[in-house]
Amino acid sequence: MQQLDPKLELPRSPRPLIESNPAAEPYPVRALGGVLGPAVERMAEVIGVPQALAAQSVLAASALAAQGHVGLRLDGRNYPLSLYLITVAASGDRKTAADRFALLPARQWEREQWQRYREQLARYRIAQRQAQRINPAEPAPTINVPLEAEPSAPRLITTDPTIEALIKGLCHDLPSMGLFCDEGGQFLGSSTMNRDNRLKAITTLSSLWDGSPIDRARSMAGESLRAYDRRLSLHLMLQPYLAMQLLSDPLLQGQGILGRCLMTWPTSLAGQRSYQAVDLSKDAALKRYHHRLSALFHQPWSLSADGALRLSPLNLSPLARRRWIDLHDAIEAQLGEFGELASVRPSGSKAADNLLRVAGILAVVEENGVVEVDHIQRASALVGYYLTEIQRLTEQEPVCRVKEEADRLLRWLQVKEWKRFSIRELNRNGPRFARKSSRHAAKLLVELIDHQWLVTDGHTFEVRHVQS
Structure with missing residues (x-):
C-alpha cells in the first residue's frame, strides 16, 4: 500500500473509480398527450417516482386497453398495438405503487369479471351434475340437459406464467392479455426462463409481439393448438443486477427479444421524496386517465367463432403516412455499419414498428378514428427517447x-x-x-x-x- 511519507513527492492526481456515463435524458412527457401526460406527471410528483417509470406503467396499461379492439393497418400490413416494456429500478423505488395506479382500471375490470366468472362456473357445475345423473339400468343420462361451454377464466393480467399456461390462456380464456410483473426477477427466475425452456419462451414471446398465429403441434390429443389474432403486452420491472444480466445475455440479444422492448433505467429519487398529502384517486388528471382506460376495458371485444379478436382497422391520414415513411427511412439509414444506430441495431430495426404502435395507442386513447401526423410526431419523440436510452445502457462499461x-x-x-x-x-x-x-x-x-x-x-x- 502507498505510504504517507512527507519526504516523498505528493502522489499523482486521483483517478475516478467509476467512469462517468451519460445521464438519462428527461422523459418527453408532453409527447404522451392530454390524457396520459398529465396522469404521468401527477403520479411522478405524488408517488415520488421518475417520470420515465410512471410513463412505462401508463403506456403498458394503455397498450393492454387498446390492443384487443384495434389493429393498425398500413399498405396492406397489419400492426398490433401491443407493447413490450422493461423498466429498471431498485427495491424501494416505488415500482409497485406506480403500477398499482396505472393498472387500476384493468384491475377493477378483472375483479368484476372474476365475480361474474364464479357465478357462471357455479351454474355450469350445477347443470353438469344434472346432466350426469345416471339411471343404473341405462348407460345414458336420464336427464338430457344441454351443457354450455365451461366459462373461461378472465385472467387479464398474469405475473408468473409458464409459456404453456400463457398460450393456453390466450387460446381458451382471454384473447388479449398482459404479462406484467413489478418484480421481474419472479418471471425471469421461474421455470419458464430456466436453461431448458428459455429459447422456447423467448421465441414464443417474440412471435406474440409480431402478432403471428399461435401454432403448437403435440402428439397428445387435445394438446395441439392453432389460434389467430391473439394479443399480448408485456411490462417487466427489473432490479439493476438483473438488467445488466439481460443486456449482456447473448441468447436474448441473438433472438431479438430485447430489440422489441422499450427500455428505460431512470435515476433513482431515493432520499429526495417528501410525503405528498394528496389523494390521487380524486386527482382530476388521474380521474380522466382512469375514466378513459376504464371505458376501453369495459368495451366488449368483437370475437370470431374461433375466439379470435376481430380488430377494428386504424389507418393513417395521408400526412401521417408520409411522415412515418420519412421517419422509417431515416431510421433505416442509420442502421448501417457507420450509422448512429449501428450499435443498437436490434432496437433500431424495430423502432419504426414501435413508433407506429405508440402512435396508434395515442390515437385510440384520445378517441381519434385515424392516426394523425401529430400522433406520429409525438410517437417519434417517445421512441427517440427509448433509442437514446438503449444506447446509453448498452454502450456503458459494466461497473465493478x-x-x-x-x-x-x-x-x-x-x-x-x-x-x-x-x-x-x-x-x-x-x-x-x-x-x-x-x-x-x-x-x-x-x-x-x-x-x-x-x-x-x-x-x-x-x-x-x-x-x-
Missing part, C-alpha cells in the same frame, strides 16, 4: 461492485468530513455497507489507495480532498 462501493465510501468520507481515520474507526462508525466485515472494508480502502484518493502510513488513512 467493489469500485462502486469504494466510490460510495469516498463520497461518504467527503460529506462527513473524515479527513483522517483508522480502519478501527471505519469498522465502528463508518457507513453500514463498508463495515460488512473487516476484509470488505480493507478491499474498499485498497481501491481508494490504488486510485490515489487515500494515503496511509500503515495505521491511519488520509483523504485527499481535491478542489474541483
Whole structure:
C-alpha cells in the first residue's frame, strides 16, 4: 500500500473509480398527450417516482386497453398495438405503487369479471351434475340437459406464467392479455426462463409481439393448438443486477427479444421524496386517465367463432403516412455499419414498428378514428427517447461492485468530513455497507489507495480532498 511519507513527492492526481456515463435524458412527457401526460406527471410528483417509470406503467396499461379492439393497418400490413416494456429500478423505488395506479382500471375490470366468472362456473357445475345423473339400468343420462361451454377464466393480467399456461390462456380464456410483473426477477427466475425452456419462451414471446398465429403441434390429443389474432403486452420491472444480466445475455440479444422492448433505467429519487398529502384517486388528471382506460376495458371485444379478436382497422391520414415513411427511412439509414444506430441495431430495426404502435395507442386513447401526423410526431419523440436510452445502457462499461462501493465510501468520507481515520474507526462508525466485515472494508480502502484518493502510513488513512 502507498505510504504517507512527507519526504516523498505528493502522489499523482486521483483517478475516478467509476467512469462517468451519460445521464438519462428527461422523459418527453408532453409527447404522451392530454390524457396520459398529465396522469404521468401527477403520479411522478405524488408517488415520488421518475417520470420515465410512471410513463412505462401508463403506456403498458394503455397498450393492454387498446390492443384487443384495434389493429393498425398500413399498405396492406397489419400492426398490433401491443407493447413490450422493461423498466429498471431498485427495491424501494416505488415500482409497485406506480403500477398499482396505472393498472387500476384493468384491475377493477378483472375483479368484476372474476365475480361474474364464479357465478357462471357455479351454474355450469350445477347443470353438469344434472346432466350426469345416471339411471343404473341405462348407460345414458336420464336427464338430457344441454351443457354450455365451461366459462373461461378472465385472467387479464398474469405475473408468473409458464409459456404453456400463457398460450393456453390466450387460446381458451382471454384473447388479449398482459404479462406484467413489478418484480421481474419472479418471471425471469421461474421455470419458464430456466436453461431448458428459455429459447422456447423467448421465441414464443417474440412471435406474440409480431402478432403471428399461435401454432403448437403435440402428439397428445387435445394438446395441439392453432389460434389467430391473439394479443399480448408485456411490462417487466427489473432490479439493476438483473438488467445488466439481460443486456449482456447473448441468447436474448441473438433472438431479438430485447430489440422489441422499450427500455428505460431512470435515476433513482431515493432520499429526495417528501410525503405528498394528496389523494390521487380524486386527482382530476388521474380521474380522466382512469375514466378513459376504464371505458376501453369495459368495451366488449368483437370475437370470431374461433375466439379470435376481430380488430377494428386504424389507418393513417395521408400526412401521417408520409411522415412515418420519412421517419422509417431515416431510421433505416442509420442502421448501417457507420450509422448512429449501428450499435443498437436490434432496437433500431424495430423502432419504426414501435413508433407506429405508440402512435396508434395515442390515437385510440384520445378517441381519434385515424392516426394523425401529430400522433406520429409525438410517437417519434417517445421512441427517440427509448433509442437514446438503449444506447446509453448498452454502450456503458459494466461497473465493478467493489469500485462502486469504494466510490460510495469516498463520497461518504467527503460529506462527513473524515479527513483522517483508522480502519478501527471505519469498522465502528463508518457507513453500514463498508463495515460488512473487516476484509470488505480493507478491499474498499485498497481501491481508494490504488486510485490515489487515500494515503496511509500503515495505521491511519488520509483523504485527499481535491478542489474541483
